[in-house]
Amino acid sequence: MNHTKIYFDESRNTGEIKLKENKLNYNEQRYFILVGYIEDDEITNKYRKFKEKYLNILYPNNESKEIKGSDLLTRANNPLLNEFINDFIHGSNLLITIYDKKFFILTNFLVWLLGIPFKDLYPNDFMKFNEFLIKIDEVFLGIFINTINYKTKENIKKFIEYVISYDYKECITCELEIHIRDEFVGLVKAFYDQGEGYIEMLKDDIVAESIRIDKKSRNNIVNLTALGETILLYKLNNGSSNSSFKIYHDNIETVQKYMDYYFKKADIDLEFIDSKNNLSIQLADNVASIMGKFINNILPIQSDNSIKTALSKDKEWTRSNLSKIFNTVEKKNIKMVIHLIEQAFLNTYCNTTINELYKFKSELLINLDRRFYNEMYNHKTLVETDKLFKL
Numbered sequence: 001m002n003h004t005k006i007y008f009d010e011s012r013n014t015g016e017i018k019l020k021e022n023k024l025n026y027n028e029q030r031y032f033i034l035v036g037y038i039e040d041d042e043i044t045n046k047y048r049k050f051k052e053k054y055l056n057i058l059y060p061n062n063e064s065k066e067i068k069g070s071d072l073l074t075r076a077n078n079p080l081l082n083e084f085i086n087d088f089i090h091g092s093n094l095l096i097t098i099y100d101k102k103f104f105i106l107t108n109f110l111v112w113l114l115g116i117p118f119k120d121l122y123p124n125d126f127m128k129f130n131e132f133l134i135k136i137d138e139v140f141l142g143i144f145i146n147t148i149n150y151k152t153k154e155n156i157k158k159f160i161e162y163v164i165s166y167d168y169k170e171c172i173t174c175e176l177e178i179h180i181r182d183e184f185v186g187l188v189k190a191f192y193d194q195g196e197g198y199i200e201m202l203k204d205d206i207v208a209e210s211i212r213i214d215k216k217s218r219n220n221i222v223n224l225t226a227l228g229e230t231i232l233l234y235k236l237n238n239g240s241s242n243s244s245f246k247i248y249h250d251n252i253e254t255v256q257k258y259m260d261y262y263f264k265k266a267d268i269d270l271e272f273i274d275s276k277n278n279l280s281i282q283l284a285d286n287v288a289s290i291m292g293k294f295i296n297n298i299l300p301i302q303s304d305n306s307i308k309t310a311l312s313k314d315k316e317w318t319r320s321n322l323s324k325i326f327n328t329v330e331k332k333n334i335k336m337v338i339h340l341i342e343q344a345f346l347n348t349y350c351n352t353t354i355n356e357l358y359k360f361k362s363e364l365l366i367n368l369d370r371r372f373y374n375e376m377y378n379h380k381t382l383v384e385t386d387k388l389f390k391l
Helices: 041-058 069-073 075-088 101-114 116-121 123-133 138-149 153-165 175-192 196-204 222-238 254-263 279-298 304-311 313-326 340-351 357-378 382-390
Strands: 004-010 031-038 094-100 211-213 216-218 245-250 269-273 334-337
Touching: 004 222, 004 279, 031 101, 031 222, 031 279, 041 075, 041 279, 069 075, 069 279, 075 279, 075 313, 094 101, 094 222, 094 279, 101 116, 101 123, 101 138, 101 175, 101 222, 116 123, 116 382, 123 175, 123 340, 123 357, 138 153, 153 175, 153 196, 222 245, 222 254, 222 334, 245 279, 254 269, 279 313, 304 313, 304 340, 304 357, 313 340, 334 340, 340 357
Parallel strands: 004 245, 094 334, 245 269
Antiparallel strands: 004 031, 031 094, 211 216
């Protein structure tokens, strides 16, 4: 049986998410980009010729065997970037997942705190809390990470009391958000008032499971979840079974061991390989690097000021290239695991030429409404997702 071969690589912002100097440690690379290239001989051969043409031009003084996407992003190499985007970032042979690391931690926090049944039964409320809390100070999420890394009953109780007493002032920009805060805090307090049973549940919850790799506890690594989401996207789009495709992924050391741990029971053929010996991985790497640069250049979007910055002349180059990519890659192959306002922002940013703030926000609100109903329509419970993943 012939397997469809899908080659994955990500922008270079991998690793465990944790608190460092009162900030989550993703620095300027908050948005993780995973790219899957569905192998096509014609495209691969075209990339081989591109590489042969430009490798020595890009690296005249060394023996580099790979073109790095970051090297296509310099002003001097803009013609090469345009050629690469036109020739390789389009059509149905790419799977692109944009994953906000803060959103990832926040979702884990809410699932741990409120439970998977709440997420499955009340997706509207779950999404509402997620949108509200995306503005939370990173120290808050750092305390959550420390709590699940050291899940004693005492630590859990202290953290729940902290959640209930926290003022959430950085999340509140209007009166409606005061009501959302009160609703969220009231719900957490209602769970906490149930007593020891709730604390025991949080202590045993596998959402916050930590595993030991290389003698260290590991959790909160977005690579695993992003790959799982992208595989599900491919299966939903194509009606594919696990036996019909094989996944190749660039070597990523510790993260690779973490992913091996979780995929060992899944009936998915996953192999890690060295990018130096594989053109298809190199192509996926180039696309991921380019997308990572553009996305991290304009996100996050949390205020009028951040929208103004994205609409400024300084960002015209980013907007032009992102618009080209979003309008040539098949839309069903792009997965955005970011909060709804940012999804609506990207749709507006890449599909219009509006630069005036008021008009842009008006169009953004229309897109936000569409994104909300689209998310509700496509919502799947954990049972449904698990069943699809194993098919």
